[in-house]
Structures are given as C-alpha cells and as structure tokens.
C-alpha cells in the first residue's frame with residue numbers, strides 16, 4: 001500500500017503464500033509499543049515508530065477507524081525492577097506519557113515502577129482486509145503463490161520487496177531468522193477498558209473491540225503452532241494476578257503465532273542480476289514482536305530505498 005500510494009509510477013503486485021486471516025500479523029495483539037533493535041540507531045527506530053503512530057493516529061481519528069480496526073487505548077506498563085531507562089525512546093511519540101503515581105502503583109504490589117500512556121491498538125483482522133481494499137483502490141493487485149526463487153521472480157518484475165518474515169529463513173536463505181513462539185488467549189471481559197503490561201514482556205492484557213487479548217509467551221526457536229495447555233494456564237494465572245477481575249472472565253479462544261525474529265531487523269537495499277538486468281531488491285523483514293508498531297514507518301523507509309534505486313537506474317540509463 002505504501003509503495004502503491006507513494007510511488008504511483010509503480011504498479012504493485014502483492015505476492016504471498018498466505019493472506020489475512022492466516023498470517024502472523026492477523027493474530028498479533030496489535031498494540032503500538034516498539035522494542036529496541038540492536039545495531040540500528042535510535043534515531044531511525046524513533047522515526048519508524050513515529051511515522052507508524054502518526055499514520056495510524058490519523059486513521060483512528062477518521063471515519064474509517066471502525067472498519068480499519070484502529071483506536072486509542074490507555075493503560076499501564078509496570079516493572080518489578082526499575083528499568084535501565086525510565087523514559088523510553090518512544091515516550092514522546094505516544095500520548096501523555098508519564099510515570100505512574102504511588103496511588104496508581106498501589107494495586108500492583110509486585111511492581112516498583114510504572115509508566116502510564118495512551119497508545120493505539122491496530123486489530124489486524126480488520127486492518128489487513130481494509131489495507132487490501134486500499135491497495136486495490138491504488139491500482140495494486142494481489143496474487144496467492146509461494147515464492148521459492150527470487151532470481152526467477154526477477155524475470156517478471158522490475159523491483160522486488162522481500163517482506164516474507166520468517167519465510168526469509170528458507171527463501172534467501174537467511175540463517176539469522178528464527179521464530180519466537182507467542183501464545184495468547186481471548187477473554188470475554190467487556191468491563192475492561194485499560195491495558196496492563198508487565199515491562200518484562202511476559203504478561204499483558206489488552207482490551208479490544210470484541211475481546212480482551214491476554215498473553216503471552218516468548219519461546220525462542222520454538223516452531224510449535226499447537227496450543228499448549230500449560231502455557232494457557234500460566235497466562236491466565238499471571239494475568240489474573242495483574243488484573244484480579246479476570247477471575248470471572250470467560251475464555252473465548254486461543255491463538256499461537258511465530259514472531260519473525262532476527263538478531264536485528266533487516267531493512268536494506270540489495271539487487272539481483274538476471275539476463276543483463278539489475279533488479280533492485282529491498283529487504284524489510286525480521287520485525288519480531290513489534291511488526292505492527294513499526295509497520296508503516298519501515299514501509300516508508302523501504303519505499304524510499306526503492307525510490308533511490310529507481311532514480312539511480314534512470315540516471316545510469318541517461319549516461
């Protein structure tokens with residue numbers, strides 16, 4: 001969508017083995033909260049998050065908000081131990097960031113420190129079909145297929161974006177890519193409006209449009225997509241400790257997804273050479289546990305890289 005809208009001279013085909021509702025993104029809690037990637041400047045990560053937040057905030061404030069599944073949500077992130085940085089790099093992007101007061105912290109006896117802020121929730125089961133409509137409206141098309149050879153693909157296209165997430169492990173192949181298994185459950189608890197997240201990333205409660213997402217697990221290198229009952233019990237127990245009112249919440253579903261993790265996110269220009277042609281290839285994968293949070297920002301960055309590559313190509317053609 002980003003390419004189709006920002007580089008209208010390009011005709012865009014989205015080629016994927018799986019589409020919504022069968023992707024990892026579909027099951028994500030969809031909270032906008034970035035993690036920190038090593039070896040990437042904070043300035044660049046701040047820009048990715050800010051561009052995503054501002055883009056989605058405009059959607060949340062528009063008449064499209066309900067169909068797109070994007071809305072504001074306020075809540076707490078609480079810490080058992082003082083974090084190394086009490087004010088994270090994204091504090092000025094979310095709305096109304098502040099430290100929790102002693103009065104607010106009182107209900108979390110295991111926690112010493114907390115942050116209160118308003119962020120966005122982007123429910124991908126609504127957002128992805130809405131994005132697909134936006135793509136078609138911008139003249140793009142979608143095609144269901146598994147790509148096994150980028151070189152072969154380059155025969156049919158003038159430029160390629162590789163956004164294959166965990167698929168890059170076999171497609172490139174990139175051995176730095178690995179799964180981080182995440183299990184969550186959906187609860188019926190319509191009285192909850194505020195989110196709560198443990199700063200260690202182990203436990204979170206995110207109220208949504210039709211259910212509350214309760215998580216989670218972060219199992220590195222674990223490829224199991226089956227539900228693990230022990231994990232489910234652990235999630236419920238930890239969430240109830242944070243939010244005792246969940247004792248009376250009904251469990252309405254479970255979901256397991258594999259975060260496409262990497263030592264660090266890969267967003268860079270590459271190229272393929274085929275039959276005397278140079279085909280720009282832009283990698284944009286390895287978003288781990290924050291692919292929704294930096295989705296639009298990384299897409300804008302990737303589109304910019306393609307724009308630069310096409311500009312250089314035109315210059316060469318003229319010389």
Ligand SMILES: Cc1cc2nc3c(=O)[nH]c(=O)nc-3n(C[C@H](O)[C@H](O)[C@H](O)COP(=O)(O)OP(=O)(O)OC[C@H]3O[C@@H](n4cnc5c(N)ncnc54)[C@H](O)[C@@H]3O)c2cc1C
Pocket residue numbers: 015016017018019023024025026027028029030031032033145146147148163164165166167168171181182183184215216256257258259260285286287288289290291292293294
């Ligand atoms: C439990 C859980 C909770 C999460 N919560 C959040 C959250 O609250 N906020 C947040 O920001 N992030 C969250 N995430 C992380 C987020 O889901 C991921 O970062 C994001 O989904 C990654 O998006 P992606 O497009 O890179 O990968 P995917 O959604 O996995 O999409 C990859 C696409 O590439 C296609 N593909 C791969 N290989 C090939 C191939 N060879 N040929 C053709 N197509 C191919 C796939 O079919 C798919 O369409 C969560 C993840 C989990 C598991």
Ligand SMILES: O=C([O-])CC(=O)C(=O)O
Pocket residue numbers: 029031033182197201204215216259288289290
């Ligand atoms: O950690 C969170 O708050 C939600 C999330 O992004 C994940 O589970 O990957």
